[in-house]
Amino acid sequence: MYQAREIEQKWQKKWKDSELFNTNLKSKxxxxxxxxxxxxxxxxxxHIGHWxxxxxxxxxxxxxxxxxxxxxxxxxxxxxxLPAENYAIKTGVxxxxxxxxxxxHMITQLTEMGAMWDFAKKVVTSSPEYYKWTQWIFCKxxxxxxxxxxxxxxxxxxxxxTVLANEQVKDGACDRCKSEVTKKDLSQxxxxxxxxxxxxxDYEGLDWPEKTILMQKDWIGKSSGCNINFPLxxxxxxxxxxxxxxxxxxxxxxxxxxxxxxxVDDLVKGTKYEKEVRAMRxxxxxxxxxxxxxxxGKDKLGCFLGKYTINPVNGEKIPVYMASxxxxxxxxxxMADAHDQRDFEFARKHNIPLKFxxxxxxNEINPDDFEGAYTEDGxxxxxxxxxxxxxxxxxxxxxxxxxxxxxxxxxxxFRLRDWLISRxxxxxxxxxxxxxxxxxxxxxxxxxxxxxxxxxxDFAPSGDxxxxxxxxxxxxxxxxxxxxxxxxxxxxxxxxxxxxxWYYLRYPCNDLDDKAFDKATIKNWxxxxxYVGGPEHACMHLLYARFINIVLHDLGLVPNxxxxxxxxxxxxxxxDGAKMSKSKGNVVGPDAFVxxxxxxxxxxxxxxxxxxxxxxxxxxxxxxxxxxxVDRFWNLINExxxxxxDKDLLKxxxxxxxxxxxxDVEIFxxxxxxxxxxxxLNFVLKNGIDxxxxxxxxxxxxxxxxxxxxxxxxxxxxxxxxxxxxxxxYDEKLTIDDTVTIGVQVNxxxxxxxxxSKDASKEEALASARSQENVLKYLAEGKVVKEIYVPGKIIxxxxx
RNA sequence: GUCCGGGUGGCGGAAUUGGUAGACGCGCAGGACUUAAAAUCCUGUUCCAGCAAUGGAGUGCGGGUUCGAUUCCCGCCCCGGGCACCA
Numbered sequence: 001m002y003q004a005r006e007i008e009q010k011w012q013k014k015w016k017d018s019e020l021f022n023t024n025l026k027s028k029x030x031x032x033x034x035x036x037x038x039x040x041x042x043x044x045x046x047h048i049g050h051w052x053x054x055x056x057x058x059x060x061x062x063x064x065x066x067x068x069x070x071x072x073x074x075x076x077x078x079x080x081x082l083p084a085e086n087y088a089i090k091t092g093v094x095x096x097x098x099x100x101x102x103x104x105h106m107i108t109q110l111t112e113m114g115a116m117w118d119f120a121k122k123v124v125t126s127s128p129e130y131y132k133w134t135q136w137i138f139c140k141x142x143x144x145x146x147x148x149x150x151x152x153x154x155x156x157x158x159x160x161x162t163v164l165a166n167e168q169v170k171d172g173a174c175d176r177c178k179s180e181v182t183k184k185d186l187s188q189x190x191x192x193x194x195x196x197x198x199x200x201x202d203y204e205g206l207d208w209p210e211k212t213i214l215m216q217k218d219w220i221g222k223s224s225g226c227n228i229n230f231p232l233x234x235x236x237x238x239x240x241x242x243x244x245x246x247x248x249x250x251x252x253x254x255x256x257x258x259x260x261x262x263x264v265d266d267l268v269k270g271t272k273y274e275k276e277v278r279a280m281r282x283x284x285x286x287x288x289x290x291x292x293x294x295x296x297g298k299d300k301l302g303c304f305l306g307k308y309t310i311n312p313v314n315g316e317k318i319p320v321y322m323a324s325x326x327x328x329x330x331x332x333x334x335m336a337d338a339h340d341q342r343d344f345e346f347a348r349k350h351n352i353p354l355k356f357x358x359x360x361x362x363n364e365i366n367p368d369d370f371e372g373a374y375t376e377d378g379x380x381x382x383x384x385x386x387x388x389x390x391x392x393x394x395x396x397x398x399x400x401x402x403x404x405x406x407x408x409x410x411x412x413x414f415r416l417r418d419w420l421i422s423r424x425x426x427x428x429x430x431x432x433x434x435x436x437x438x439x440x441x442x443x444x445x446x447x448x449x450x451x452x453x454x455x456x457x458d459f460a461p462s463g464d465x466x467x468x469x470x471x472x473x474x475x476x477x478x479x480x481x482x483x484x485x486x487x488x489x490x491x492x493x494x495x496x497x498x499x500x501x502w503y504y505l506r507y508p509c510n511d512l513d514d515k516a517f518d519k520a521t522i523k524n525w526x527x528x529x530x531y532v533g534g535p536e537h538a539c540m541h542l543l544y545a546r547f548i549n550i551v552l553h554d555l556g557l558v559p560n561x562x563x564x565x566x567x568x569x570x571x572x573x574x575x576d577g578a579k580m581s582k583s584k585g586n587v588v589g590p591d592a593f594v595x596x597x598x599x600x601x602x603x604x605x606x607x608x609x610x611x612x613x614x615x616x617x618x619x620x621x622x623x624x625x626x627x628x629x630v631d632r633f634w635n636l637i638n639e640x641x642x643x644x645x646d647k648d649l650l651k652x653x654x655x656x657x658x659x660x661x662x663x664d665v666e667i668f669x670x671x672x673x674x675x676x677x678x679x680x681l682n683f684v685l686k687n688g689i690d691x692x693x694x695x696x697x698x699x700x701x702x703x704x705x706x707x708x709x710x711x712x713x714x715x716x717x718x719x720x721x722x723x724x725x726x727x728x729x730y731d732e733k734l735t736i737d738d739t740v741t742i743g744v745q746v747n748x749x750x751x752x753x754x755x756x757s758k759d760a761s762k763e764e765a766l767a768s769a770r771s772q773e774n775v776l777k778y779l780a781e782g783k784v785v786k787e788i789y790v791p792g793k794i795i796x797x798x799x800x
Numbered sequence: 801g802u803c804c805g806g807g808u809g810g811c812g813g814a815a816u817u818g819g820u821a822g823a824c825g826c827g828c829a830g831g832a833c834u835u836a837a838a839a840u841c842c843u844g845u846u847c848c849a850g851c852a853a854u855g856g857a858g859u860g861c862g863g864g865u866u867c868g869a870u871u872c873c874c875g876c877c878c879c880g881g882g883c884a885c886c887a
Contacts, residue, residue: 001839171884210804211804211805211881211882214803214804214882215804215881215882215883218803218804218882218883219882219883221883221886223886223887225887241887242886242887243887244886244887245887248887256887292885293884293885300885324885325885325887326885326886326887327885327886327887329886329887330886330887334886334887335887336887337887340887341885342885342887343887413886414886415883415886535881535882536881538882539882539883608812608813608824608825609812609813610812610813611813614806614813616812616813617811617812619811619812619826621811621812621826621827622811622812622825622826622827623826624825624826625824625825625826626825628825628840629825631840671812671813671814671824671825672813672814672823672824674824674825675813675814675823675824675825676823676824677824678823678824678825679823679824682824741820742819742820743819743820744820745819745820745867745868746867747867747868748866748867748868749868750820752820753820774853774854785867786867788819788867788868790819792819793818793819793820794819794820794868795819796819796867796868797867798867798868799867
């Protein structure tokens with residue numbers, strides 16, 4: 001019986017004492033940066049999801065180490081943020097204290113996992129040594145015009161009492177606490193990520209899941225179209241509309257302005273429409289994001305602004321409206337027509353005339369005969385010189401025409417908004433800016449960093465939307481770094497996603513006190529070769545980190561443009577099909593299973609459950625299969641019969657196993673790698689195994705069951721440590737069988753099977769198939785009209 | 801609404817440049833060992849019929865292409881995820 005707990009503790013101690021996992025960054029071996037998204041030290045325990053994510057990453061890292069790479073596999077803690085602060089508000093325990101305690105506990109558990117974390121390089125984002133450099137990065141962005149403060153309607157979470165970035169709002173609700181998000185006009189800090197749309201759309205050289213790239217692309221939302229100028233009839237102003245559908249310009253019968261557009265006030269000022277428009281705007285503002293989006297087209301709010309404008313292509317006089325369905329995207333003004341469903345419905349409601357310019361065959365059609373918009377592509381009519389053309393083919397030509405006539409100009413738009421990074425909360429990195437009576441907004445110089453977060457703040461939210469630091473005079477009042485005069489500090493803190501957007505740069509440079517990172521070290525170690533984390537970060541952390549890295553790259557601070565070369569997402573572990581959560585009370589804790597079966601069994605079971613990217617549903621029962629496997633493995637190594645029945649077959653199967661396990665681990669298919677071990681074990685328990693094969697077997701299992709392998713390796717007289725032994729090689733020839741068993745089909749139905757040489761000729765194969773009684777029986781039913789032989793796959797007859 | 805994934809035994813899952821569907825494990829049934837139990841070992845296990853050989857059905861549903869389809873094509877249904885007034 002394998003004494004898992006005892007043996008695992010023995011090796012955990014030895015690994016620690018020997019500093020086996022402290023990566024020597026200067027080694028001559030090829031580097032491999034193996035990274036998993038660092039955990040948030042909330043609660044004080046690793047949950048099953050952490051294990052499911054981390055253990056396979058470690059298995060992969062161990063495999064790469066045995067393949068001869070100098071593997072850097074660091075671990076750290078994303079320790080700023082709301083959970084710690086909310087916990088503090090609830091219990092009165094300072095986040096600094098609870099975070100330190102949780103990190104300690106998590107390190108103990110992470111060690112029990114038996115993973116080769118390099119804790120010597122750990123980062124803790126809430127430590128001044130770290131956030132000093134988060135602030136420094138803020139400064140770099142500020143100095144280059146990429147960080148700015150502006151007053152804007154922003155997402156506000158009434159429950160978290162803070163603003164949120166667009167990326168942190170899901171279905172109109174706070175991504176953290178699910179409260180409904182409202183809009184609030186506040187002065188906030190932004191990072192100018194919207195300038196980086198095109199650079200972020202360049203995925204050259206990245207080995208990322210298609211889906212993740214697609215999600216980011218959708219989020220960035222590049223669209224090309226043109227801005228078309230519609231002069232007001234009275235000549236007082238010009239309305240610039242953004243459209244991707246310049247082909248419908250001849251059907252435009254009205255223009256619509258977004259309610260938030262400053263132009264609305266100018267247009268109605270001093271007219272009889274002023275009062276009505278103002279009331280309508282208030283009503284629209286009262287709607288939440290969800291309401292505004294859920295109302296169907298014909299119920300949209302809006303009204304006439306009392307002005308007319310001229311369609312530049314045909315000189316027609318058309319009315320100007322304001323409506324809730326127009327967003328502050330593009331120019332915030334759109335041209336409207338019968339080829340858009342929203343426009344169509346809005347026009348019907350307000351009795352605005354409509355006309356078509358596209359139909360299936362180019363013959364004139366009339367909106368009066370239609371219930372809704374005509375949104376299909378087709379042939380243009382009533383469109384001047386473009387009549388008779390396919391609308392999609394005409395589109396680029398019409399844009400050229402519009403530009404040529406000076407009616408407007410081609411332009412590109414992105415859906416991506418600037419990243420709102422200020423938070424009205426205590427537990428975050430202070431924004432290194434002060435406000436001086438004399439000098440105005442002043443950036444804190446590098447020599448004065450970090451701006452230290454005070455320990456004595458009253459972290460309870462004030463309820464007025466202001467940061468708790470507002471009331472901390474010791475923090476707030478300061479001297480201006482420029483003139484030495486009286487000044488106050490910025491009291492907002494940074495979004496934790498800023499902290500996590502550069503941590504991967506810090507790990508290999510963690511011993512530097514005088515800079516965030518060292519260019520030469522970065523050049524050696526970045527990009528991250530393998531990055532593993534949840535898919536929910538596609539448009540948050542993964543986008544932010546790319547943005548920050550690209551900025552640092554553009555500033556010449558980081559050699560590589562992209563931070564993460566290969567990306568993989570782990571799936572989610574559920575319980576009875578439901579997401580595990582404390583509130584549902586269905587959380588499965590790993591500790592009891594580790595206690596009972598040991599870490600190796602537990603992590604191997606998680607890997608055996610299914611493909612890594614799929615996740616799975618937790619079931620207490622299945623783990624016994626892995627426990628049995630480990631016991632049988634242990635017994636085999638210690639007392640397995642060395643009397644081998646078939647030496648050649650043993651050798652062949654061993655080489656097949658080497659190939660299979662290596663290939664599977666490389667693509668994170670741990671489930672089939674474990675299956676292959678079981679099959680091999682079942683084979684050698686019958687066939688017997690020799691000492692050489694035992695050693696190879698132990699090496700192969702080392703990435704998946706590190707403690708078991710280390711102990712077996714010692715038993716077999718191997719030199720410490722097994723992870724520093726060379727991964728076994730296989731002979732391709734030995735992995736191919738000389739004979740194959742293939743099926744014989746008659747009219748597509750399997751009627752027998754034959755064992756033939758792998759390179760048997762068609763004649764040999766067919767002859768062998770005809771020797772089967774059952775096959776002959778079916779062949780006798782008619783005349784053979786076709787004979788099929790696919791070597792190694794199938795023999796087939798078609799009987800007519 | 802739209803764009804991605806996915807749907808295989810009682811369960812987790814294997815197998816796709818079209819070629820014997822169900823590897824491996826769990827569970828279950830029977831047997832061995834034991835006074836007994838646990839543990840362990842052996843045998844069986846997609847469903848239906850049959851002692852068996854074997855035959856029939858079968859990879860969400862309905863069609864199609866093919867000697868042959870879980871795999872390719874068309875049309876649906878269901879589940880998971882992303883985006884959602886972006887003009």
